[in-house]
Amino acid sequence: MYYCRVQREACIACGLCQLHAPHLFNYDHAGIAYYQPDHNQGNHPVPSRELAAFKQAQRDCPTGAIKRQNKPYSVE
Numbered sequence: 001m002y003y004c005r006v007q008r009e010a011c012i013a014c015g016l017c018q019l020h021a022p023h024l025f026n027y028d029h030a031g032i033a034y035y036q037p038d039h040n041q042g043n044h045p046v047p048s049r050e051l052a053a054f055k056q057a058q059r060d061c062p063t064g065a066i067k068r069q070n071k072p073y074s075v076e
C-alpha cells in the first residue's frame, strides 16, 4: 500500500496533481496542495482504484513534493 503526503513547503501550486488525481489532491486557500483523503496526515492509504492516477500525479509533480511510503506516516 502507498501512503502519501505532500511536502507542502516544496509545492509551487501548479495544479497538476489535482488535474491527474482530483480525488486525492486538493488545495488550501493559497493553492498549496495536500493529500485529501486524510488532510495530509499520511495515514490513509491510496485506494487501489486511484493508484494509476496517484502514480501519474507523483511522476508529473515538477518539484517532487508528492511523497509516498509503504507504511503510515504515524508509524516511526
Ligand code: SF4
Binding pocket: 006, 010, 011, 012, 013, 014, 015, 016, 017, 018, 032, 033, 057, 060, 061, 062, 063, 064, 065, 066
Ligand atoms: S503537482 Fe506538485 S507542485 Fe504542483 S500543486 Fe501538486 S504537489 Fe504542488
